[in-house]
Amino acid sequence: MFTGLIQTIGTIEQRDRDRLVIYCPDLISKIAIGDSIAVNGVCLTATHISDTNFVADVSPETLGRTNLGDRKLKYVNLEMALAVGDRIGGHFVSGHIDGMGKLCDRALVGNSWELSFEAIPEVARYIIFKGSIAINGISLTVSYCNDSGTNFRVAVIPHTYESTTLKYLDLDSSVHLEGDVLGKYVEKFLRSGHLAPSSLAHPEITSEFLAEHGW
Known part of the structure; x- marks a missing residue:
């Protein structure tokens, strides 16, 4: 889960059929293998880390539904997943593109x-x-x-x-x-x-109802 508050801009250094190599020296010290990272809003997993970049595998499903495979795309927004106790300054973002x-x-x-x-x-x-x-x-x-x-x-x-x-x-x-x-x-x-009117209806407010609930 993410918040939509971008932490840094990364640069796509290499794009293969099934992986991306993303240069992000400002963020790399915070990334561990297996971490979820939103790349232009797409939730990906860091599978390899170097001093300045990380590698993320991309599936045919991801490439088919996003523009991450577009050779013209060079810069991407990066955000690491929420940790327990983090502030939520944006809104809940799943990283699953609609x-x-x-x-x-x-x-x-x-x-x-x-x-x-x-x-x-x-x-x-x-x-x-x-x-x-x-x-x-x-x-x-x-x-x-x-x-x-x-x-x-x-x-x-x-x-x-x-x-x-x-x-x-x-x-x-x-x-x-x-x-x-x-x-x-x-x-x-x-x-x-599941939200049929009958399930949402409130009980009738009567003097008996109020008395039963302490009024």
Whole structure:
């Protein structure tokens, strides 16, 4: 589990069919073999460590659902998994990407940036106004979205913009999107009928009920 607060930007030094070699000297002293690391929001496992980089194996499933296999991708956001007692400054991010989106507009407003994205329907249904969204692993707040969620906007403060790979995105760049996990569980319960009205109904408030409960 992650929070979407990026710790550093890594550089992909080598990309093979089934592994990535990522240069990250600022973070390497904290990484141990077997650690989970979010790479652009994708949960991967460190399988080898050197003085300046780590190796992560990538499966065909991961490469098929993400852009980690894209030879144009050079810089990636990195975040280590939460430890017990860590502060949660963003929102709960699982590192399991729901789908892809793309940057469709960028505007400087004051000192901050407003970035507009398009999302596929599989992700769009979890996007709501003022809700949380992970974009390339970055925890951000939706400042606008259309009714379907397929078009949405986020406001990005200067620190976040400069400390993440958002500054490297071009128009039409593809990004990883992960919706808020809470919305997914609510959706499943509603679809399965586990939240039927009868199970949510409160008992009638009567004088007898109040007396029974100490009022």
